[in-house]
Amino acid sequence: MSERQLIPSALAGSPLTGGEQVAYEGVAMMPSVKVIKIGGQSVMDRGRAALFPLLEEIGRIKDQHRLLLTTGGGTRARHVYSVASDLELPTGLLAALGGYVPRQNARMLQMLLAEQGGIFMMTDDFEKLPLYFRLGCIPIMTGMPPFGYWEKPSEEGRIPANRTDAGTFLTAEALGAKRVWFAKDEEGLFDDDPKKNAAAKQLPRIGAKELLSRGLKDLIIERSVLEYLTRARYVREIQVFNALVPGNLTRALAGEDIGTIIYRD
Amino acid sequence: MNKLLTGDGRTHIESSLMRESLQDRDVIKRTHSANEYEILPDCVLVGVGGHSIFDRGRSALLPLVEELAKARAAKHKMVLGVGGGTRVRHTLAIALDLGLPTGGIAQLVGAMEECNAVFLNALLAKHGSIVMQREHFWELPLYLNSGMLPIVISIPPYHFWEPPPEDGPLPAHGSDFGLFIHAEVLGMKRVIFVKDEDGLYDRDPKKHADAKLIERTTLGALLADMPRELILDRQLFDCWRTARHVKEVQIVNGCKPGMLLAALEGEPVGTVITKEAADV
Numbered sequence: 181m182s183e184r185q186l187i188p189s190a191l192a193g194s195p196l197t198g199g200e201q202v203a204y205e206g207v208a209m210m211p212s213v214k215v216i217k218i219g220g221q222s223v224m225d226r227g228r229a230a231l232f233p234l235l236e237e238i239g240r241i242k243d244q245h246r247l248l249l250t251t252g253g254g255t256r257a258r259h260v261y262s263v264a265s266d267l268e269l270p271t272g273l274l275a276a277l278g279g280y281v282p283r284q285n286a287r288m289l290q291m292l293l294a295e296q297g298g299i300f301m302m303t304d305d306f307e308k309l310p311l312y313f314r315l316g317c318i319p320i321m322t323g324m325p326p327f328g329y330w331e332k333p334s335e336e337g338r339i340p341a342n343r344t345d346a347g348t349f350l351t352a353e354a355l356g357a358k359r360v361w362f363a364k365d366e367e368g369l370f371d372d373d374p375k376k377n378a379a380a381k382q383l384p385r386i387g388a389k390e391l392l393s394r395g396l397k398d399l400i401i402e403r404s405v406l407e408y409l410t411r412a413r414y415v416r417e418i419q420v421f422n423a424l425v426p427g428n429l430t431r432a433l434a435g436e437d438i439g440t441i442i443y444r445d
Numbered sequence: 446m447n448k449l450l451t452g453d454g455r456t457h458i459e460s461s462l463m464r465e466s467l468q469d470r471d472v473i474k475r476t477h478s479a480n481e482y483e484i485l486p487d488c489v490l491v492g493v494g495g496h497s498i499f500d501r502g503r504s505a506l507l508p509l510v511e512e513l514a515k516a517r518a519a520k521h522k523m524v525l526g527v528g529g530g531t532r533v534r535h536t537l538a539i540a541l542d543l544g545l546p547t548g549g550i551a552q553l554v555g556a557m558e559e560c561n562a563v564f565l566n567a568l569l570a571k572h573g574s575i576v577m578q579r580e581h582f583w584e585l586p587l588y589l590n591s592g593m594l595p596i597v598i599s600i601p602p603y604h605f606w607e608p609p610p611e612d613g614p615l616p617a618h619g620s621d622f623g624l625f626i627h628a629e630v631l632g633m634k635r636v637i638f639v640k641d642e643d644g645l646y647d648r649d650p651k652k653h654a655d656a657k658l659i660e661r662t663t664l665g666a667l668l669a670d671m672p673r674e675l676i677l678d679r680q681l682f683d684c685w686r687t688a689r690h691v692k693e694v695q696i697v698n699g700c701k702p703g704m705l706l707a708a709l710e711g712e713p714v715g716t717v718i719t720k721e722a723a724d725v
Contacts, residue, residue: 181700184500186531189538197675204614207544225455258462265476272630306605325606329582329630333687337476339467354548354605398469411609
C-alpha cells in the first residue's frame with residue numbers, strides 16, 4: 181500500500197474531527213450591509229395594508245444604507261409543515277419544502293421594489309452582492325438557509341430548527357455585520373405571546389444566554405438564532421421591532437434601540 | 446377543502462399550525478410522532494475516505510473500485526460518497542491564514558470533495574456510477590432503480606450559512622456528517638465508512654502504537670466516553686442522537702481487500718457502532 185501523497189500545510193495529516201488548534205485572525209467581508217428580515221406571517225400575510233407603507237419607507241431610506249432584505253414564510257409555510265408532519269416525513273424534507281414559500285415572498289417583494297432597485301437573488305448568488313450594492317440595488321432573497329435535505333433532525337417534532345430567522349442571522353454573520361434586524365408585527369420580545377395574553381410584558385433589552393436560560397415556552401425568534409448569537413464571531417445583537425408602525429424601520433436602522441435588542445452576553 | 450381565514454389583519458390557510466408560533470414548545474410537540482416515513486430504506490450509504498483512501502492513489506483506489514463493482518454485481522443497493530482529503534486540509538490552512546469567515550470556508554471546501562467524486566466516477570463509470578449534484582436530489586430513485594451507483598455530494602450545502610462553530614473558526618459539518626445526514630433523511634438504516642484503519646480506536650492508531658481497536662460499541666457508550674482523537678466527524682455522533690433511521694455505522698479498512706464486501710454482506714468486520722433504544 182502506498183503512503184498518502186500529502187500537501188504540506190498547517191493542517192496536513194489532521195483528522196479534522198474537531199479540536200484543532202490554529203492561528204486565526206478573521207476578516208469581515210461586508211460589515212456595513214444591513215440585513216433585515218421581513219416577517220412572513222407578521223408582515224407579508226397582511227398584504228397591502230402592512231406592506232405598502234413599509235415599502236414606501238424602504239424607498240425613502242434606501243440610499244442611506246446598503247440594505248439586504250430577506251423574507252419569512254408565514255401561513256403557507258405552516259400549511260406545508262402541517263401536511264408534511266401529518267405524512268410523518270423527515271425534518272430535512274420539511275426544510276426543503278419550507279424553502280419554497282419564503283422564496284415566493286422574496287419574489288413578491290422584488291416585484292414591488294423593482295422601481296427602487298429591488299433585485300431577486302438566490303442563495304447561490306451570494307457572491308454577487310458587491311455588484312448589486314455598487315449598482316444601488318436592494319437585493320432580496322429568501323431567509324431560509326440552503327440546508328434543505330441536509331437539515332438535522334430536530335430534538336423534538338419535525339419542524340426544522342433552522343428557518344428564516346436562522347438563515348437571516350447567518351447571512352449577517354457571513355457578511356461580518358454587527359447587528360441584524362427583524363421586522364415583525366409586535367414591539368419586540370414579550371415574556372408571553374402578546375397575541376394571546378394581554379398582560380404580557382415587553383422586554384427592551386436582554387442577553388441571548390439569559391433569554392435561553394429562562395426556558396420560555398414561546399419566543400418571537402427561532403431558538404437556534406439565540407444559540408448562534410452566543411458563539412457568533414461578528415453579530416453582537418439582533419433587533420426585533422414592529423414594522424407596522426410607520427417610521428420604526430427608519431429609526432431602527434438609524435441605530436435607535438426601539439423594540440427589543442437581544443445581545444451577546 | 447382548505448379555508449382562508451382573515452379577521453386579524455392577516456390571511457391564514459386553515460391547518461394544524463395556523464396562527465401558531467413555530468417556536469412554541471407545545472406546537473413543536475404536536476408535530477412529533479414515533480414513526481417517520483422511510484423514503485429509500487433499502488440502500489446502504491458507503492463513504493470512501495479522502496485522506497485515508499484517495500490520497501493513497503491507485504494502490505488503494507483500484508482494488509476498491511473492483512470491490513465496489515463486485516458489490517454492484519451482487520445487487521447491493523448503494524449510494525456512494527467521498528471525502529476530500531489533503532486538498533481540503535490545504536484549503537483550510539490557506540483560508541484560515543487569510544482570515545476568511547467560517548461560512549466562506551464552508552463554501553470553498555466542497556470543491557475538493559467534488560474532485561474526488563469525479564475521480565471515482567471516472568474509475569467506476571463502466572460499472573454504472575454517476576455523480577449526483579445537489580439540484581438532482583430526486584433523481585436518486587432513477588439511478589438506483591436502473592442499477593447505477595450514484596456518488597452524492599458529501600459536504601452538506603450549508604455554504605455561507607455554516608452555523609458558528611462551538612470551538613474555533615473551522616466549519617464543523619464535514620463529509621462524514623454530510624453523508625450520514627444524507628442517509629438519515631432518506632430513511633437508510635446503515636452507513637459504512639471505508640477508511641485506512643481497521644475501525645475506531647480509543648486513540649489515533651497512527652500516533653499511538655498501543656491504541657486499542659473498538660470492535661463493537663453503541664452510540665450511548667461513545668457519547669458518554671468519546672475518544673479525543675476520532676476517525677469520524679464529531680457532528681455525526683451529535684446528530685445521530687436525534688436521528689430516527691440510521692441504526693448502524695460501520696467503519697472498515699478499505700486497504701484490506703474484501704472488508705467492504707464483508708460489511709455489505711452484514712458481517713461485523715471493523716468497528717460496528719449501533720444505536721440502541723437506550724441511547725436516545
